[in-house]
Amino acid sequence: MKCVVCHGDDIEAREVNEELKVGSDIVFVPMSLPVCRTCGERYYDRRTIRFLEEVEEKLKGGKLTLHQIGKVLACD
Numbered sequence: 023m024k025c026v027v028c029h030g031d032d033i034e035a036r037e038v039n040e041e042l043k044v045g046s047d048i049v050f051v052p053m054s055l056p057v058c059r060t061c062g063e064r065y066y067d068r069r070t071i072r073f074l075e076e077v078e079e080k081l082k083g084g085k086l087t088l089h090q091i092g093k094v095l096a097c098d
């Protein structure tokens with residue numbers, strides 16, 4: 023598999039935190055994804071996208087237990 027962005031062939035599965043935005047909050051979802059080691063492009067297959075959509079639905083329904091690890095701040 024070649025990277026569609028940089029055409030490198032150094033793609034490996036990595037543990038990453040996908041970021042889902044829920045209102046003004048950002049939720050990290052730890053998961054394993056193929057990532058290009060050269061340019062950092064992440065690759066999502068249909069199953070991964072489906073999984074993230076399910077997590078998003080559960081988040082909106084308040085069905086997941088979350089803990090705070092940081093704050094989201096905005097400038098005035």
Ligand SMILES: [Zn+2]
Binds near residue numbers: 025
């Ligand atoms: Zn790449």
